[in-house]
Amino acid sequence: QKEVEQDPGPLSVPEGAIVSLNCTYSNSAFQYFMWYRQYSRKGPELLMYTYSSGNKEDGRFTAQVDKSSKYISLFIRDSQPSDSATYLCAIETGANNLFFGTGTRLTVIP
Amino acid sequence: SQTIHQWPATLVQPVGSPLSLECTVEGTSNPNLYWYRQAAGRGLQLLFYSIGIDQISSEVPQNLSASRPQDRQFILSSKKLLLSDSGFYLCAWSVTTDTQYFGPGTRLTVL
Numbered sequence: 001q002k003e004v005e006q007d008p009g010p011l012s013v014p015e016g017a018i019v020s021l022n023c024t025y026s027n028s029a030f031q032y033f034m035w036y037r038q039y040s041r042k043g044p045e046l047l048m049y050t051y052s053s054g055n056k057e058d059g060r061f062t063a064q065v066d067k068s069s070k071y072i073s074l075f076i077r078d079s080q081p082s083d084s085a086t087y088l089c090a091i092e093t094g095a096n097n098l099f100f101g102t103g104t105r106l107t108v109i110p
Numbered sequence: 111s112q113t114i115h116q117w118p119a120t121l122v123q124p125v126g127s128p129l130s131l132e133c134t135v136e137g138t139s140n141p142n143l144y145w146y147r148q149a150a151g152r153g154l155q156l157l158f159y160s161i162g163i164d165q166i167s168s169e170v171p172q173n174l175s176a177s178r179p180q181d182r183q184f185i186l187s188s189k190k191l192l193l194s195d196s197g198f199y200l201c202a203w204s205v206t207t208d209t210q211y212f213g214p215g216t217r218l219t220v221l
Contacts, residue, residue, distance in 0.1 A: 006153075034209060043116075043200050043212035044154075088154070090210075098210060102153035 003027060004091055006101025015110050019076040023089035023101045026070065030099075032092040033065050035074045037085045038103065044088055048074065079108045112137035116201050116213040123220055129174075129188040131216050133201030136182065141203040143184040144210060145176055148198040160184060196220045 006023045013019055021035075032051045036044035048063040050056045056063045062075040072091070076083055089101040113136045123129060135141050145157040158176035160166045166176050173192060177185045184201055196219050202210040 032209070036212075041198075041215070041217065043202075043215045046209060046211060049209055098156070100154040 003099040004089060004101045006089055007104055008102050010105040010107060012107045012109060013079055015079060015081060015108055017079050017108075019074075019079050019083070019106060019108075021074040021076075021087050021089075021104050021106070023072050023091075024070055025072070025091050025099070027093070028067070028070065029093050030070075030091040033063070033072050034090040034092070035061075035063055036088040036090060036100075038088060039085045047087075076106075079106075081108045081110050084108050112203070112211065114201060114203055114211060114213040116199075116216050118216060119214065120217045121219070123191050123218065125193055125220055126190050129186070129191050129195070129218070131186040131199055131201075131218075133184040133186075133213055134182055135184075135203045138182070138203070138205060140181060141205055142210075143178065144202040144204075145184065145186050146200040146202065146212075148200060148215075154200070158186070191220045193220050 004023055004025045035048040037047045038044040048061055050063050050065055053065050053067045060077045064073040072089055084107045086103040086105045088103045090098055092098045115134050117132055142161050144159045146154045147157055148154050156169045158166055158168055160178045163178050174188050199216045201213040204210045
């Protein structure tokens with residue numbers, strides 16, 4: 001079983017839609033939860049970071065963590081064509097062990 | 111602010127040739143440094159990480175090696191490239207043990 005599972009998509013939505021991206025993980029020792037956005041042929045950039053259960057909001061983005069279910073989500077409201085990218089979840093134990101999901105490719109259609 | 115550089119951006123090399131990819135970080139001291147390889151549909155694979163000069167851990171046995179000759183310089187090398195070495199190579203840095211910041215990447219094609 002992989003440490004982190006992520007639906008690879010691809011996911012296509014119309015502009016303005018709400019997007020939900022999800023990951024599940026297996027190790028309850030994971031403490032830190034991140035979402036990265038990666039545009040084509042670029043390095044991943046950190047989008048959201050949280051370490052507790054619940055929601056964290058930043059503009060149109062909301063990161064949600066449910067430690068009891070070992071489930072994390074990223075919601076994008078009012079999606080824009082510029083949001084088209086691959087989104088990677090990443091989870092860390094706090095001991096320099098960072099595990100990435102395989103990424104979900106998102107396309108927002110104008 | 112911190113900046114991470116990688117070069118070259120793209121590289122095409124024949125099988126059996128050597129490899130040297132360089133990564134440098136500006137604006138921070140004693141960072142943790144990482145090399146990842148990203149293959150399509152397989153996510154990010156950690157290759158090496160370093161917590162200090164000449165302190166390098168290898169995560170995956172292969173024909174690649176890493177060196178850290180200076181605090182903010184990390185080099186990925188190979189003596190003889192294989193076809194399977196093709197991929198997108200990413201360098202990352204961190205100060206704490208959680209959040210990592212990535213460079214722009216090097217796309218390597220081995221023919």
